[in-house]
Amino acid sequence: MCSLEGLYLGDNLAIMRGLAAESVDLGYADPPFFSQRNYYQLDAGGRESAKPAKPAFSDNWFWDDASELSLRRITTPDFTPQCLDLMEGLVKVLGRGGLAAYLLNQLERINELHRLLKPSGSFYLHCDPTASHYLKLILDSVFIPRGGVFVNEIIWHYRKWAVAxxxxxANHDVIFFYAKSPNYCFNLQYQDRAPSTLKTFGTKKIISAVDEKGRRIPSRTSDAESAGVKMADVWPISIIAPVAKQRLGYPTQKPEALLERIILASSNPADLVLDIYCGSGTTVAVAARxxxxxxxxxxxxxxxxxxxERVGKL
Ligand SMILES: C[S@@+](CC[C@H](N)C(=O)[O-])C[C@H]1O[C@@H](n2cnc3c(N)ncnc32)[C@H](O)[C@@H]1O
Known part of the structure; x- marks a missing residue:
């Protein structure tokens, strides 16, 4: 059994199996996205490092004996009947190939993470449109039959050099937010007002009224200072610039601002945050901070x- 704080080297499924049920307040997963390629360490300019490049991780998938074994495990009572029906259907439709192997791999891990969540716990799955539509079905099959809730689909929108x-x-990632029960922890977050709103109304609280045709007419009758507007599900956050202080050269490293939002919204101080694909340590560093x-x-x-090293420097 793992102790309840620290970093663990190994396959996340095996390590999660050693953790106590209902011990985690917030789970985050940023797995490989089914890009069918390898990832290498990056140099200071954000490019894959000089040849021979140092491998970081593989995102290549194919159906093998391990996939057959996973498929057999889905028939056990550890999984909902919906998981089994869905996976058998997907294997029938997609065939015994790379995508089905990837989805089975994700199903086993999402199911194990669900076991670890407290009843008030939440789970954020970070992915992109390559497989997000299939992953949503998998999340539903794990969470919904057990009383869980699909809370949000968050779009992380970023700008980057257009090559297509x-x-x-492709300028966005998808983050699915699920909760283990309707009594999940959620701390409302606020975002700045749009520059055009600020120009018209300043920081005064905007009281909406409705005219005789049912149209909303904002007015600035209140003098109360506003905390901003309630945060929406589209998050414009910059990717890590090549010169950014937080850049560590790990491929697919996520910005701290993104994890900060997730952690502040879905956990409280002293809660336990688990990242099952921690990479360069973005989640654990922000959680510690x-x-x-x-x-x-x-x-x-x-x-x-x-x-x-990153956590040690805090
Ligand atoms: C997309 S990266 C995560 C990046 C991370 N969010 C960050 O900000 O640096 C995915 C990570 O998952 C790890 N990984 C892939 N399969 C794994 C598995 N079965 N068990 C544990 N780690 C795994 C890879 O080594 C890689 O570091």
């Missing part, structure tokens, strides 16, 4: 070393 020539640039207890898992020794 025959499609629109915000006074939460934390647990990070990764199967890459370099990621664990980086996370250890």
């Amino acid at each position: 020539k025959r499609k629109f640039s 915000l006074g939460r207890r934390w647990l990070g898992i990764d199967n890459n020794p370099d990621a664990i070393a980086m996370s250890k």
Whole structure:
């Protein structure tokens, strides 16, 4: 049994199996997105490091004996009947190939993480449109039959250099927010007002009225200072710039501002935050800074070393 704070090197499924049920307040997962490629350490300019590049992790998937074993495990009472029906249906539709293997891998981990959540706990799954539509079905099959709630689909919107020539640039990730029960922890967050609203109304509280045709007519009758507007589900947050202080050269490293929002909204000080794909340690570093207890898992020794150093520097 793992102690309840620290970094663990190894496969997250095996490590999660050693953790106590209902011990985690907030779970976050930023797994490989099914890009069918390998990832390498980045150099100071944000490019994959000089040849021979140092591997970081693989996101290549194919169906093998381990997938057959996973499929058999889904038939046990550890999984809901909906998980089994869904996975058998997906294997039938998609065939025994890379995508089905990836989805099975995710199903087993999401199901195990669900076991670890307290009844007031939440789970955020970070993915992108490559597989988000399938992952939503998997999340539903794990959470909903057991009384869980689909809370939000968050869009993380970022700007980056456009390279696509025959499609629109892919400038967003998807983050699914689920709760284990309707009594989940949620601390309302606020965002700044849009520049146009600030120009018209300043920071005064806007009281909405409705005219005779039912149209909303904002007025600035209240003098109360406003905390901003309630945060919406589209989050414009910059990706980490090549020159940013927080950049560690780990591929797919997420910005601290993104994790800060998730942790502040879905946990309280001293709560336990678990990241099962901790990479460079973004979640654990932000959790520690915000006074939460934390647990990070990764199967890459370099990621664990980086996370250890990052938390140690706080
Ligand atoms: C997308 S990266 C996470 C990046 C991280 N959020 C950050 O900000 O640095 C995915 C990580 O998952 C790890 N990983 C992949 N499969 C794993 C598994 N089965 N068990 C544990 N870690 C795994 C990889 O080594 C990689 O570090």
